[in-house]
Amino acid sequence: MFSELIKRPRRLRNDNLRDLVRETGLSIEDLIYPLFVVNGENIKEEIPSMPGNYHWSLDLVVEEIDRLVELGIKAVILFGVPESKDERGSTAWAEDGIVQRACRRIKEEYSDLLVITDVCLCQYTDHGHCGVLEDGRVKNDPTLELLTKVAVSHVEAGADMVAPSDMMDGRVGAIRQALDDSGFNNTPIMAYSAKYASSFYGPFRDAAHSAPDEGDRCSYQMDPGNSREAVKEAALDIEEGADIVMVKPALSYLDIIQKIKEEFNYPVAAYNVSGEFSLVKAAAEKGWVNEQEVVLEMMLSMKRAGADLILTYFAKDIACWLKEK
Numbered sequence: 001m002f003s004e005l006i007k008r009p010r011r012l013r014n015d016n017l018r019d020l021v022r023e024t025g026l027s028i029e030d031l032i033y034p035l036f037v038v039n040g041e042n043i044k045e046e047i048p049s050m051p052g053n054y055h056w057s058l059d060l061v062v063e064e065i066d067r068l069v070e071l072g073i074k075a076v077i078l079f080g081v082p083e084s085k086d087e088r089g090s091t092a093w094a095e096d097g098i099v100q101r102a103c104r105r106i107k108e109e110y111s112d113l114l115v116i117t118d119v120c121l122c123q124y125t126d127h128g129h130c131g132v133l134e135d136g137r138v139k140n141d142p143t144l145e146l147l148t149k150v151a152v153s154h155v156e157a158g159a160d161m162v163a164p165s166d167m168m169d170g171r172v173g174a175i176r177q178a179l180d181d182s183g184f185n186n187t188p189i190m191a192y193s194a195k196y197a198s199s200f201y202g203p204f205r206d207a208a209h210s211a212p213d214e215g216d217r218c219s220y221q222m223d224p225g226n227s228r229e230a231v232k233e234a235a236l237d238i239e240e241g242a243d244i245v246m247v248k249p250a251l252s253y254l255d256i257i258q259k260i261k262e263e264f265n266y267p268v269a270a271y272n273v274s275g276e277f278s279l280v281k282a283a284a285e286k287g288w289v290n291e292q293e294v295v296l297e298m299m300l301s302m303k304r305a306g307a308d309l310i311l312t313y314f315a316k317d318i319a320c321w322l323k324e325k
């Protein structure tokens with residue numbers, strides 16, 4: 001009696017067929033795991049607002065990396081939590097800085113692991129801003145030179161790729177030039193292109209001790225109300241030599257991921273940030289959501305929007321779940 005119903009999408013929703021026609025997939029190769037490294041020895045300190053994530057001293061981080069490699073994780077991004085800070089953030093480019101030492105140590109033992117470094121100053125400046133502060137203002141152009149020093153020092157220490165997250169104008173071009181001048185023209189740049197001034201970074205700032213003393217990051221990070229501006233930012237970064245463009249945060253910005261993917265023929269990274277991670281962890285702890293199911297669904301949504309790679313604190317969990325499947 002329903003003979004008029006010729007098109008029935010449900011025909012494809014049965015078991016194996018449903019799997020066969022799925023448009024988007026998630027694999028361990030898509031994921032980058034963030035690691036927080038600190039000076040000292042014998043330190044494995046859990047970050048309270050980010051369960052399962054730790055501050056690692058270099059003697060112990062190798063054990064964690066053993067686990068990551070075993071799980072099939074192929075890339076990490078390093079965040080340094082330095083012992084001392086100053087006005088300009090000089091430990092960010094020190095040869096014996098925490099990230100530089102971590103790169104040397106990790107690449108020595110795991111030459112196949114892709115080591116990416118976050119290039120920024122906020123963990124290293126005593127005021128907590130991502131650039132040079134003068135009269136209460138973050139100065140753009142004087143910051144560029146410092147960022148180039150940070151990037152070159154990371155690559156000299158063995159980093160495979162640098163990821164500038166400061167949001168100063170022109171930093172990708174400045175870093176590209178500096179890397180090329182130092183003989184690193186094969187080292188790619190993953191630019192935090194559309195990085196929003198987001199409240200979802202809260203747990204990370206606890207973890208990295210990088211919250212600004214005064215003011216906020218609104219004069220350099222993007223306004224959450226803007227999307228066309230994200231395309232402009234990505235276009236500038238690509239023009240300046242970015243190899244991968246990133247959108248951050250991910251979940252509340254899936255439209256931006258999609259827009260940038262459609263606009264440019266470039267790999268797009270999505271940063272599933274600390275606040276997005278902690279929300280799920282907290283709800284799962286309370287038994288309000290099924291952690292595995294919501295996380296995999298979130299990841300799929302980022303891939304579906306157009307992300308080629310995902311930076312996520314869930315990478316270890318996901319690797320386990322994918323293995324079990």
Ligand code: PBG
Binds near residue numbers: 200275
């Ligand atoms: C440094 C930086 C931040 C994050 C990555 N790099 C914090 C910020 O901009 O305040 C956030 C990552 C996260 O929340 O997981 N500039």
